[in-house]
Amino acid sequence: MALQLFGRTKDLERRVDEFLDVVADSALTFHRAVEIYLAEECSANFEEQVELIVQLETRGDELARSLELAMYYETLIPDARGDVLRLLESLDAVINAIKGILWYFATEIPSIPEDLRPDYRELSELSSACVDSLVIAVRSFFRDPKSVKDHLHKVRYHEKAADKVVTRLRRSIFAKDLHLAEKIHLRFFAERIVWISDMAEDAGDDLAIYAIKRVI
Amino acid sequence: MDVTIILFLIGGLFLGWSLGANDAANVFGTAVGTRMVSFALAAVVCSIFVILGAVVSGAGAAHTLGKLGAINTVAGAGMAATAAAVTVYWMTRLGLPVSTTQAIVGAIIGWNLFTDSPTDIGSLIRILATWVICPVLAGIVGALLFKGSEALVHRMKPHLFRLDAYTRLALILAGAFGAYSLGANNIANVMGVFLFSNPFTTFDSDGGITFSATQQLFLLGGLAIAVGVITYSKRVMITVGQELVPLSPVGAWVVVIAHSIVLFLFASQTLEHWLARSGMPTIPLVPVSSSQVVVGAVIGIGLLKGGKGIRWRVLSKIASGWVTTPIIACIVCFISLFFLQNVFNQKIYEDAPYLLSGPALEYLERSGIDVDPLASLHGVRFAGLKSFKQALEGKAELDRSTTAEILQVARLEHIKIDPARLDKLDELPLDDSQKAAVRRLAGQSFDYPWMLADALSKQSPAWRIRPETTVNKIFNRDIVEKRQELYRVFTVR
Numbered sequence: 128m129a130l131q132l133f134g135r136t137k138d139l140e141r142r143v144d145e146f147l148d149v150v151a152d153s154a155l156t157f158h159r160a161v162e163i164y165l166a167e168e169c170s171a172n173f174e175e176q177v178e179l180i181v182q183l184e185t186r187g188d189e190l191a192r193s194l195e196l197a198m199y200y201e202t203l204i205p206d207a208r209g210d211v212l213r214l215l216e217s218l219d220a221v222i223n224a225i226k227g228i229l230w231y232f233a234t235e236i237p238s239i240p241e242d243l244r245p246d247y248r249e250l251s252e253l254s255s256a257c258v259d260s261l262v263i264a265v266r267s268f269f270r271d272p273k274s275v276k277d278h279l280h281k282v283r284y285h286e287k288a289a290d291k292v293v294t295r296l297r298r299s300i301f302a303k304d305l306h307l308a309e310k311i312h313l314r315f316f317a318e319r320i321v322w323i324s325d326m327a328e329d330a331g332d333d334l335a336i337y338a339i340k341r342v343i
Numbered sequence: 344m345d346v347t348i349i350l351f352l353i354g355g356l357f358l359g360w361s362l363g364a365n366d367a368a369n370v371f372g373t374a375v376g377t378r379m380v381s382f383a384l385a386a387v388v389c390s391i392f393v394i395l396g397a398v399v400s401g402a403g404a405a406h407t408l409g410k411l412g413a414i415n416t417v418a419g420a421g422m423a424a425t426a427a428a429v430t431v432y433w434m435t436r437l438g439l440p441v442s443t444t445q446a447i448v449g450a451i452i453g454w455n456l457f458t459d460s461p462t463d464i465g466s467l468i469r470i471l472a473t474w475v476i477c478p479v480l481a482g483i484v485g486a487l488l489f490k491g492s493e494a495l496v497h498r499m500k501p502h503l504f505r506l507d508a509y510t511r512l513a514l515i516l517a518g519a520f521g522a523y524s525l526g527a528n529n530i531a532n533v534m535g536v537f538l539f540s541n542p543f544t545t546f547d548s549d550g551g552i553t554f555s556a557t558q559q560l561f562l563l564g565g566l567a568i569a570v571g572v573i574t575y576s577k578r579v580m581i582t583v584g585q586e587l588v589p590l591s592p593v594g595a596w597v598v599v600i601a602h603s604i605v606l607f608l609f610a611s612q613t614l615e616h617w618l619a620r621s622g623m624p625t626i627p628l629v630p631v632s633s634s635q636v637v638v639g640a641v642i643g644i645g646l647l648k649g650g651k652g653i654r655w656r657v658l659s660k661i662a663s664g665w666v667t668t669p670i671i672a673c674i675v676c677f678i679s680l681f682f683l684q685n686v687f688n689q690k691i692y693e694d695a696p697y698l699l700s701g702p703a704l705e706y707l708e709r710s711g712i713d714v715d716p717l718a719s720l721h722g723v724r725f726a727g728l729k730s731f732k733q734a735l736e737g738k739a740e741l742d743r744s745t746t747a748e749i750l751q752v753a754r755l756e757h758i759k760i761d762p763a764r765l766d767k768l769d770e771l772p773l774d775d776s777q778k779a780a781v782r783r784l785a786g787q788s789f790d791y792p793w794m795l796a797d798a799l800s801k802q803s804p805a806w807r808i809r810p811e812t813t814v815n816k817i818f819n820r821d822i823v824e825k826r827q828e829l830y831r832v833f834t835v836r
Contacts, residue, residue: 136508
């Protein structure tokens, strides 16, 4: 019975690690996809990144679902189960948001002026870094809850930086001599990109509470 | 076996059942309440280990309870057990947390009061002291274990799922240990009152396995506890786990292991022997309240965390139960014995005549008691305890322990080493030299039990009481218990 117990535990640990890898990979893929779009617009390379995100999102859904089912059917971690489930759902929502925005890029093909591209690049980099720091914080939650707050500090830092960039970007967009519809279109994409860092920060705030609750 | 014996044993079994229903929650309540361990697994593990604990290690604490009050009829013992069980059951139905240990102590004192038998103050003080010491000790053990667990988890940094798996396994192992300790320590509550009227006899198999009368009695009690665990403990387990103890699974493990350690300390004869041989002070073998120990462990952890989260109202409710339970059990037993004796004409006390003969007075003088005030009672035969006690009170100002000794020495219990009953020696836990000494006294009669003890001491050093030291205490207690077994076999009724 003990062997079965520990065998099952190892499998669950592996699935959690894999799920967090998927979230981290999604953030990195998102940043790379935006860079490619800014350089090549809707090229074959870009389509490849979109396809990759779709696969990552599907894999993330499978892992999250299997973990949720395992935790409930086998009544695992009864004191922390609710928190872990909400955490998984928050991270899954981040992956969904990343997939969503890349689909918008692929279908609406925004025309981004050359002088605004560095800001879009920086915004996607900060949002990706925000998610990456969140993933590190979540890994700490499972092994060393006391160090979670150290990693969450970085999440907040990147999120604030992203907010500054998006504010600057909005001003730049509406200062340009473009049709109102174009301005609104460009603003939409900027806000969708920064929304990823906002979601990561919200998940980080919840994670801070879960880590405090995780005392023995 | 007589049908009435079975009826009175049922009182003990009822007490065993309620102990299983209530106290199993102290062992597995947090594990089941937090859904770390299923009730089915908890019930099976608890039942097996409680029976093992009762049969293998139950004797130690039982003798302390026997010393508190020597209930010498099955009817008396059955009524004491029933009174305790009724008190426990009634209090539980009222929603008040209760201790079976305290209930049975109260019932024994009720029997002593009704029969006017002396209460062994030393044993009573030892038992009452543990009701204070044990929760404190459990609190200290719990706090230390909690600190250690916290440091270990922080150092190892196990994954959340792995910690969960470790904790589940630890809860099952701690629960098994706790169930063993519960059986070892608390079987005295259930069957201790029947020790002096044990209807079983030692069983010797052809394969050399001996199953003593006491072990058979404790097996029966253990089975009753197990039935209580299986049939009624689930609701109580979930209540304790979810409402009384707001702890994490690791904290719950600490509580269970602290409870198990403390109960084991106060029940283990092996530990006592080891401490004695090592020249260290021994821990008295006393039945301990499992509920008190759990509360003590929880409070210890709560205080370590700064005292927040301790439900003081719940604690005061529990403490009030600790005071009222023995009092109610004592009253219920007293009243019930009245009806049992006067309405149902059952013998609740085996009385005996008392006689301060010349040899008895000499024996008392050798023990250091001034016998001059007793000279007028020399040779006067009293029909029973009550009349003898009245006569004693009129003659001299005697303290409790002196009175108790005089009563014990003057009690006439005719013992004959009947050659036709010598085969019964093989059923008793005596070594060969002890049996040989008894055989050499074949055909002899003794008016008092202490006369037989003296005669045996002269026959063999295997029967001699050694000087009172920590090491010899266990040997001497063993001799006293074996003498009691001899008296039971050879007393002429």
